[in-house]
Amino acid sequence: MLHIISTLTFYFTMPIIIVAFTIISIFIVFKWYSSTSNPKKNRPPSPLKLPIIGNLHQLGSNPHRSLQTITKKHGPLVLIQLGNVPALVASSAETACEILKTHDLIFASRPKLSITNTLTYGSKSIAFSPYGEYWRQVRSLAVLQLLSNKRVQSFRQVREQETQVMIDTIAKSCGSVIDLSELISSFTNNVICRVALGRTCGEPEFIDLLIRFTYLAGCFSIGDYIPWLSWVDRLSGLVARTKQAAQEFDEFLEGVLEEHISKKKMVDGDQNGSDKRQDLVDILLDLQTEKTTNFILHRDVIKAAIMDVFAAGTDTTSTAIEWAISELIRHPRVMKTLQREVREIANGKPMITEDDLEKMTYLQAVLKEAMRLHAPLPLLISRESTKDVKVMGYDISAGTQVFVNAWAIGRDPSRWVEPEKFHPERFLNNPIDYKGLNFEFIPFGVGRRGCPAIQFATPVYELAIANLVYKYDFALPEEVNGEELDMTEITGLTLRRKSPLLVVATPHFG
Structure with a gap:
């Protein structure tokens, strides 16, 4: 029954x-x-989307390439749907100019993303904080106090010394295969650590933490776009890994601050003390005690500022150098032309110094061309519209995320002849630069949210590349032709080589 x-x-x-x-x-x-969809609004072209997920499935493992494919089909300004979030994709110099210049103020904010929010003390970093008074204060502090011309020049000796360390390390390889990717990463990490903290940070635990941090900062959290699926981020372990990395980095920075506070007390008590060797933490602690403005430098603000230096300075810098050397190995003619220039200017000196760099026009062209093809941040850092606005005649709603595809813009055939070809000569006698005036070439971004550290990063790039090609000839192991070098990308916070750059370095005598 x-x-x-x-x-x-x-x-x-x-x-x-x-x-x-x-x-x-x-x-x-x-x-x-x-x-x-609102028939009353004139929206940009959009690809077909699926219920719930929208166009998330079309992003793939290399979003800059996937979005380039979409914009090639639908036009340089496309509206896609990422779960609940509308996202505008700009892939031309004209659309980038509209967003980053014409309507820069409206698009000056950042979306609040869960991973970067956890990693950066509630989005207190310069890179990820939303637009507003707080962001204006911390950016002003960075530009005037940490990244001024005088401050950048004060760290010249650090850059030159660490370049010499890298060159000497290669010399010890005695013609065996070396991991140039690892050496370049160590070089940039040492420069940043000495500038920010006053010492190197070569401990394996810290290197591992930095790798995990930059990887997580570039991870995609499905909960940001489909909130009711946020359990997926917890189930996958993404939330736990993020919290763990944030905690470890915080403990490291707390130790750094205590170390500097103790040192500062000792120096203040010493009548012969000097501030000539101040690092960035020293400068921030001095600003905290001076209280010359209404802006209070809380402890988390100082830690977020130092975290910014690591996140923005190490990975992007090493990536840019690595891609440039990779392209030089693949193009022996360009390598020989560059070596001829640096060796003539150096004229037998033991090492190229920063005084020599401004004379090296071909070196500057090589670096620009490498960054055109391999923008360190291919989609820059996403922005968010704060108001309804018209862009190129289309209606864009407040709260729309914005991706400017700097990688695709650098390969736009309407702006560049043979855009896929590595040809540094295109930048000789050419006023196009990456300082924000030429929207067809924006590896550092443009406008209010453009990278404020260009003048700090540029001499690091140039000094490393100039000395590497000055002191050594590079070849691939087992006599593999340079043109066969694997250039596969892997996307995270930055656009990196998927495989390490393994080379044989032969000292140049002449």
Whole structure:
């Protein structure tokens, strides 16, 4: 009898469940489509999207390439849907100019993303904080106190010394295969550590932490775009890994601050003390005690500022150098031309110094061409519109995320002859630069949210590349032709080589 009752209950309730499920599904789809399409608005072209996820499935492992494919089909300004979030994609100099110059103020904010929010003390870093008074204060502090011309020049000796360390390390290889990627990464890490902290940080634990930090900062969190699926981030371990990295980095920075505070007390008590060797933490602690403005430098603000230096300075710098050397190895003619220039200017000196760099026009062209093809931040850092606005005649709603595809713009055939070809000569006698005036070439971004550290990063790039090609000739192991070098990319916070750059370095005598 019970069996009969349960069977009848099943057959009577199943249609109800099916009908209810169908109604709920139709309601969800209807709400989703009605929220993403408004016939009264003139929206940019959009690719077909799926319910719930929108165009998330089209991003792939290399979003800069996937978005380039979409914009090639639909136009240089495209509106896609990432779960619940509309996102505008700009892939031409004209659309970039509209967003980064014409409407720069409206697009000056950042979306609040869960991973970077956790890693940067509630988005207190310069790079990820939303637009507003706080951001204006911390950026002003960085530009005037940490990245001024005078301050950048004060660290010249650090850059030259660490370049010499890298060159000497290669010399010890005695013609064996070396991991140039690892050496370049160590070089940039040492420069940043000495500038920021006053010492190197070569401990394996710190290197591992920095790698995890930069990887996580570039990770995609599905909960940011489909909130009711945020459990996926917890289940995958992404949330736990992020919290763990944030905690470890905080402990490291707390130790750094205590070390500097103790040192400062000792120096203040010493009548012969000197501030000539101040690092960035010293400068920030001095500003904290001076209280010359209404802006209070809380402890988390100082830690977020130092974290910015590591996140923005190490990975992007080493990546840019690595891609440039990779392209030089693949193009022996360009390598020989550059070596001829640096060796003539150096004229037998033991090492190229920063005084020599301004004379090296071909070196500057090589670096620009490498960054045109391999923008360190291919989609820059996403922005968010704060108001409704018209862009290129299209209606863009407040709260829309914005991706400027600097990688695709650097390869736009309407702006560049043979855009896929590595040809540094295109930048000789050419006023195009990466300082924000030429929208066809924006590896550092443009406008209010453009990178404030260009003048700090540039001499690091140039000094490293100039001395590497000055002192050594490079070849691939086992006499593999340079043109066969694997150039596969891997995307995280930055656009990196997937495989390490393994080379044989032969000292140049001449």
